[in-house]
Amino acid sequence: MEMSGLSLLTVVLFMPMVGLTIVLFMNEEKQRNAIRWTTFGFTIATFLLSLLLWALHDPTNPGLQFVQRNDWLPSFGVSYYVGIDGxxxxxxxxTTFIVPLxxxxxxxxHIFEERGREKLYYMFMLLLQWAMIGVFAAQDLVIFYIFWEVTLVPMYFLVGIWGGEQRVYAALKFFLYTMAGSILMLLAVLYVGSQANTFAVPEIVAAVQAGTLTFPFDGLFSTQSFLFLGFLIAFAIKVPIFPFHSWLPDAHVQAPTAGSVILAGVLLKMGTYGIIRFCLPMFPEAxxxxxxxxxxxxxxxxxxxxWVSYAQQDIKKLVAYSSVSHMGFVVIGIFALNAEGLQGATLQMVNHGVSTGGLFLLVGMLYERRHTKDINAYGGIWKALPFFGALSLIITLSSMGLPGLNGFVGEFTILLGTFGSQVLGxxxxxxxTLGVILAAIYMLYMFQKVFLGELDKEENKHLHPMNWKEVTVLVVVVIMIFWIGLQPSIWFDIMDSSTKSIVDGIAQVAPQITAMLR
Amino acid sequence: MTVPSWTDLNLGATLPAVMLAIGTTLLLLVDVFLPKERRNLTAWLAMGGLVVSFVLTLATFNQQTTALMDMFIGDTFSSFMNMIVLVAAALTILISIDYMNRTGSARGEFWSLLLLSTAGVMFMSSANDLVVIFVALELLSIPLYVMAAFRSNNAKSEESGMKYFVLGAFASAFFVYGAALVFGATGTTNLTEIFAAVSSISAEGGASLAYLLVGAGLIVVALGFKVAVVPFHMWTPDVYEGAPTPVTAFMSVGAKIGGFAALLRVLVSALPTLTAGQAPDPVWMNTVMIISGLTMIVGNFVAVSQTNLKRMLAYSSIAHAGYILMAVAAAADPAQADAAAKAALVYLLSYTFTNLGAFAVVAAVEKNDGTGTDITDLTGLARSRPILAAMMAVFMLSLTGIPLTAGFTGKWFIFQSSIDAGLFPLAIVGVLTSVVSAYYYVRIIVTMYLLDGAGDPAQGATRAVNLALYISLAGTLVLGLFPILATNLTQAVTLVASVAP
Structure with a gap:
């Protein structure tokens, strides 16, 4: 097995761990500020380094770049194998964009005033970032599984310690639900590994495409289908695909704001990313x-x-259910099984991360001021905080899919792909498309109830203005919304060749469907 | 019969176990002459004995030989088992020293009993003869009966010792009867010779085969009792709850190591061809599979409703026996026998570190009168003793099988071997019950971190206990991060060839 030197990707991956180690040895009482800024500094450093990855990335090459591979457990064919395509x-x-925010x-x-343990909180943030980057970088099934499962632990604690009233219940439900799915994936991983004699995904995919490794397929219930489902159910729970979504509203509503932002912004995407990276190339027929x-x-x-979103009186729950709706778009984009669908889905993952992350930030800022998530407690907030209202409007419109903003590009491409798809159609x-209209209804409903109307409630008249950190966070989100919306080609260029190679790979293995896919 | 020469005895191979047994008898003598206020010295002398035996084990690690006229076998398998049980005994000493003093049950004999039991496990893992297994089984068990009842002023402890003794004696009887029937069928008690005889008996059928089947069944029952698998687990919760915590800790690990060593030797080395005409799988495969599945289901589901930490860990240890049994079932497939045995070894190693760590935490929060072991007693521990709570959290995650901990490495290897052997239903039962287990393990974390409470001062967390905790934690994390360290040690394990002529 080849050994290779240090890759920039490894540096990016382990940056949060370096931060974590430093924070670990800091004193919670005396160095409160230092802990905060160290954490922030390391997440920013990770972000800057990932920009360097982008700068050095060759978009014309559909294959893996920044590859590093070292033996980890050679007797089982497991190696520390990382690399990224577009x-x-x-x-x-x-990931590196959302976490610093x-x-x-x-x-x-205010959560630390009640619950304290700030140091532990930032340690979990860094641990979570490490594991999330690992999920996206891993090219070995076992290493992937390890990172995948490790994301559970910090998220569990973030919800469980710093969450809302029902935090213990929500955290446990999140943990058990996700683990139930992923542990079935472990069996599928082990089976694939034992058949292929390696856990390296590129090698497995190459063998599948070359026909030297076949998972028998003869219908919806055959070996390959069971393996496909073993992976898919784990991913579907994470996304979440209906009917596996019931953990999400609880976890989202109970999680602290930063937890919700990361959950919606990155963790859900691990599911759809997993489908693209593992399900499609390894099990093309299924x-x-x-x-x-x-x-x-x-x-x-x-x-x-x-539909359910529209019925909510709790703003956070409304946004949570809107995630189910938006991630549904990503799912049909992926299973359109053509280049447009896949590209739209990938971009929509980013869009949803930015927009819904932004929405959760908005809800968090409202909650910090009023300590309620009841939609009826608000009204006329625009008049009290006009700048906040304006930023909120942009984020809301982006989530709705207004042309010119990011959401539109993603949804439009997905719909295009779905129309052209021979498997969906x-x-x-x-x-x-009906969903796009419904999104406009519930998003505008929320915006109207919260920001428009009369400023008739006494408590809402004297909200303290936004501090510079809140302004920074929201302005950055809004800039991203415009940037993706107005210049989508930059993002499509990054992933163009990689998505096409995945689609080609499926077509190559399943010749009877080649015609359908074109 | 000729008188065996020194070379035939090949005592060098037996040194790790024999030296420990000799050292233990010396220790009993030394203890008598020590003044009462210096009794702790006995514990440290016992620790020295363990270290000597450990060094001898390392020195003979890669041997592949038989000794004592073919009754004793020295190979990597037994060396690895010896290593685990020696580490377990050393950690038990660290947990016990202050515990026995503060609960008023410190007596010098305790350390000798612990070492005797350890020696029993070592003989058991090296046994190549049913008679040796029986003697080793008794050497392992009888000290444990006494240790379980060691808190003489406590009714629960006495009940624990009594219950363990009565049921243990019953199980030993099963073993003897089983061994007798096997002897009747094959004319030998030597595992190598049994292996040689089984194929033809299995093909011929008739009365011999019937004796062999019943005999093997009785042996499985007896060993199943020792490792606490369903339906032979009934004694476990009461005994675990009543026994002094360090004893429970050792029992939960030591007895399992010995039991599984013997089980693997008997089933995989001696009886792999017991097919009863239904080639290629041996008849015991299905039995072991069913027991394994039942054990995982019952152990995990009943653990959910426990309110006492020690009882919960008792059921959890039953469940883990089920996982290890999964590897035994996978070992029925001749192509997978060695890989499965290695998986069982790595699982035992990771389980040892994790479980002893968890019991060390229990010992740390336990009050002098034996109370304070309810799950609710951990409430708020993350505030009063953050490091202790963090370690307990890691142990719980490891028992659940979350990656980066030893528990994941163990489960991974076990599931891999069962999938390679084609035991998919069993593997699915295994993973689904793992989710159930997550519920009760994570509940401990909930109690420590998420529930508000003053938090226990954990007065029992003395320096020795902390040392045991740090070692357990290091073992748990290192095995999770670098499983290669464990696989390197088990590389040479060949259970089938070690006996096959």
Missing amino acids: IGLIMILL AVLFSFTS SVAWAPVVGALGVIGIIYGA FGFALFA
């Missing part, structure tokens, strides 16, 4: 066969999420 790069950029927002949060089923669940998710696109 899709991986985008996901890592999203969440950390910066935490500085002003992916095609199951595409209509999963696509239908995606469409149901879009409409169901939107017109019906799916039609119902998904």
Whole structure:
């Protein structure tokens, strides 16, 4: 097995761990500020280094770059194997972009007054960032599984210690639900590894495409399908795809704001990323066969999420259910199984991370001021905080999919892909389009109830103005919204060749469906 | 019969176990002459004995030989088992020293009993003869009966010792009867010779085969009792709860190491061809699979409703026996036998560190009168003793099987071997019950971190206990981060070939 030197990707990956080690040896009482700024500094350093990854990335090369491979457990064929293609790069950029925002927002949060343990909080933030980058960088199934499972632990504590009233219940539900899914994936991972004699994903995919490794497939219930489902269910719970979504509203509503932002911004994407990286290339026939089923669940998710969202009186719950709806778009984009769909889905992951992350920040800022998430307690906030209102409007419109902003580009490309798809087709696109309209309804409903109308409640008249950290966080989000919305080609360029190679890979293995895919 | 020469006895191979046994008898003598206020010295002398035995184990680690006229086998398998049990005994000493003093049950004999039991495990893992297994089983068990009842002024402890003794004696009887039937069928008690005889008996059928089947079944029952698998687990919760915590800690690890060593030797080395005409899988495969599945289900589900930490860990130890049994079932597949045995070894090693660590925390929060071991007693521990709580959290995550801890490495290897052997239903039962186990392990973390409370001062966390905790933590994390360290040690383990002629 080849050994290779230190890759920049490894540096990016372990940056948060360096920060974690430094924070570990700081004194909670005496160095409160130092702990905050060290954490923030390391998340920013990680972000800057990931920009360097972007600068050095060659978008014309569809394969893995920044590869590093070292033996970890050679007798089992497991190696520390990291590398990224265009899709991986985008996901890592999203991660390193979202986490500093969440950390910066935490500085002003009131949660530490009640619950304390600030040092532990920032340590978990850094641990979470490490594991999330690891998920997107890992090219070995076991290493991937390890990072995947490790994200559970810090998130569990973030919800459980610093969450709302029902935090213990929500945290436990999150933990058990996610673990139930991922441990079935472990069996599938071990089976694939024992058949392929390696856990290295690129080698497995190459063997599958060369026909030297086949997982028997003869219908919806065969070996390959079970393996596909073993992976898919783990990912579906994370996304969450309807009907596996019931943990999400609880976790989101109970999580502290920064936790919600990371949960919506990055953790959910681990699921859709996993489908693209593992399910499609390793199990191409099963992916095609199951595409209509999963696509239908995606469409149901879009409409169901939107519907339930509209009925919520709790703003955070409303945003949480809107995630179910938005992630449904990503799912049908992926299972359109063509380049447009896949590109739209990848971009929509970023969009949802930025927009919904932004929405959770808004809810968090409102909650910091009023200590309630009841939609009826607000009204006329625009008049009290006009700048805040304006920024909120942009983020809300972005989440709705207004042309010119980021959400539109993603959803439009996905719908285009779905229309053109031979496995999904017109019906799916039609119902998904309905979801776009519903999104406008519930988002505007929320905006109207909270920001517009009369400023008739006494408590809302004297909200303290935004501090500079809050302004920074929101302005950065809004800049991203415009940037992606107005210049989407930059982002498509990064992933263009990688998405195409994935689609080609599926077509190559499943010749009977090649015609369908073009 | 000729008189064996020194070379035939090959005593060098037996030194790790024999030296420990000799040292223990010396220790009993020394203890009598020590003044009462210096009794702690006995504990440290016992520790010295363990270290000597450990060094001897390392020196003979890679041997592949038989001794004592073929009754004793020295190979990597037994060396690895010896290493685990010696570490377990050393950690138990660290946990016990202050505990026995503060609970008023310190007596010099305790350390000798602990070492005798350890020697029993070592003989058991090296046994190549049913008679040796029986003697080793008794050497392992009888000291444990006494130790379980060591808190003489405590009714629960006495009940624990009594219950363990009565049921343990019953199980030993099963073993003897089983061994007798096997002898009747094969005309030998030597595992190598049994292996040689089984194929033809298995093919011929008739009365011999019937004796062999019943005999093997009785042996499985007896060893199943020792490692506490369903349905032979009924004694476990009461005994674990009543016994002094360090004894429970040792029992939960030591007895399992010995039991599984013997089980693997008997089933995988001696009886792999016991097919009863239904080739290629041996008849015991299905039995072991069913027991394994039941054990995982019952152990994990009943653990959920426990309110006492020691009882919860008792059921958890039952569940873990089920996971190890999964590897035993996988070892029925001749192509997977060695890999599965290695998986069981690594699992035992990781379980040893994790479980002893967890029991060390229990010993630290336990009050002098034996109370304070309810789960609710951990409330708020993260505030009063943050480091202790963090270590307990790591142990709980490791028992759940979360990556980066030893528990994941163990589970990974076990699941891998069962999947390679094609035991998919069993593997699915295994992973699903793991999710159930997450519920009760994570509840401990909930109690320590998420519930508000003053927090226990954990007065029992003395320097020795802390040392044991740090060692356990290091073992748990190192095995999680670098499983290669464990696989390097088990590389040479070949259970089948070690006995096959």
